[in-house]
Amino acid sequence: MNNVDLSVKVGPLKLRNPVMLASGTVGYGREISEFTDLNKIGGIVTKSISIKPRMGNPPQRIVETPSGMLNAIGLANVGVEAFINEKIPFLKKYDVPLICNIAASTIDEYVECTKILTGEDAIKAFEINVSCPNVKEGGLQFGNDVRAVGKVTEQVRAATEKPLIIKLSPNVSYIAEFAEVVKKEGGDAVSAINTLVGTAFDIYSRKPKIKNINGGLSGPAIKPVALAKVLEISRNVDIPVIGIGGIMSWKDVVEFMIAGASAIQVGTLNFIDPTAAGRMVDELEQYCREMNITKISGLTASYILDKE
Numbered sequence: 001m002n003n004v005d006l007s008v009k010v011g012p013l014k015l016r017n018p019v020m021l022a023s024g025t026v027g028y029g030r031e032i033s034e035f036t037d038l039n040k041i042g043g044i045v046t047k048s049i050s051i052k053p054r055m056g057n058p059p060q061r062i063v064e065t066p067s068g069m070l071n072a073i074g075l076a077n078v079g080v081e082a083f084i085n086e087k088i089p090f091l092k093k094y095d096v097p098l099i100c101n102i103a104a105s106t107i108d109e110y111v112e113c114t115k116i117l118t119g120e121d122a123i124k125a126f127e128i129n130v131s132c133p134n135v136k137e138g139g140l141q142f143g144n145d146v147r148a149v150g151k152v153t154e155q156v157r158a159a160t161e162k163p164l165i166i167k168l169s170p171n172v173s174y175i176a177e178f179a180e181v182v183k184k185e186g187g188d189a190v191s192a193i194n195t196l197v198g199t200a201f202d203i204y205s206r207k208p209k210i211k212n213i214n215g216g217l218s219g220p221a222i223k224p225v226a227l228a229k230v231l232e233i234s235r236n237v238d239i240p241v242i243g244i245g246g247i248m249s250w251k252d253v254v255e256f257m258i259a260g261a262s263a264i265q266v267g268t269l270n271f272i273d274p275t276a277a278g279r280m281v282d283e284l285e286q287y288c289r290e291m292n293i294t295k296i297s298g299l300t301a302s303y304i305l306d307k308e
């Protein structure tokens with residue numbers, strides 16, 4: 001069999017393969033570049049950037065749970081200016097699409113941040129985080145309100161011609177409604193999902209293990225939830241989906257693609273094994289060869305559902 005075509009399209013965004021690195025789990029790229037050849041990866045999503053630098057929440061900010069982790073980092077980041085001056089130059093050394101994730105407390109801030117960054121050649125797309133559960137302002141308020149998500153999409157769309165991805169919250173009852181409004185307001189794709197709200201207590205001190213009390217649950221525990229959300233969007237809205245949530249192996253990638261994802265992001269796994277995402281690319285190629293699949297993109301939304 002000839003070479004397998006691993007390339008995928010997420011709306012107008014072309015990727016050499018479907019394996020991307022999720023926001024907040026690889027810093028700004030330098031942190032993981034010692035372990036994984038970034039030139040092999042489909043795309044790298046930055047930690048959420050905000051207009052001003054943010055310290056984030058006080059520690060304890062991360063706690064391990066059975067089959068996952070809780071984090072309440074609170075969007076700590078260097079701010080847009082330091083990102084441009086100190087972080088982008090390093091990433092320019094690599095031939096890997098850089099997707100810039102943006103967080104904000106107001107719609108104006110999302111727009112301002114996008115306008116500042118849109119002229120940067122290294123940035124190939126924007127992922128707008130309307131769904132972080134760990135910040136008091138913005139975050140979930142946006143992610144839970146379908147009209148707010150529509151407004152953010154509409155106004156950020158007017159600020160950039162680059163591919164626009166909106167990262168959705170799973171902490172809603174009907175996620176397809178949010179994907180629908182993103183499509184209507186000119187978004188090119190949605191990412192699903194961000195973390196699920198969770199908490200944990202120390203039984204001796206009776207205090208929350210996380211200073212912020214609530215955190216975002218990620219890792220293998222959330223994979224079935226994420227798959228159901230991807231499937232829900234895929235069955236109801238004609239918009240590309242980037243699948244995220246508990247991906248631990250190439251088999252999970254295939255499962256997400258079958259459920260409707262055009263590409264995927266690896267998050268928590270980067271903390272456990274920072275070499276895994278790079279390896280997945282080879283493993284996916286091997287799977288395609290064994291299954292006689294010439295184009296991996298054909299897997300997207302290839303689910304077979306029994307009719308009632």
Ligand SMILES: Cc1cc2nc3c(=O)[nH]c(=O)nc-3n(C[C@H](O)[C@H](O)[C@H](O)COP(=O)(O)O)c2cc1C
Binds near residue numbers: 022195245247
């Ligand atoms: C420590 C940590 C920090 C994160 N920071 C961000 C962030 O800044 N912006 C964002 O959109 N998502 C952030 N996320 C969410 C991930 O990008 C991803 O959506 C989520 O963890 C689910 O994927 P996973 O189960 O593979 O980790 C963070 C996740 C973790 C674990």
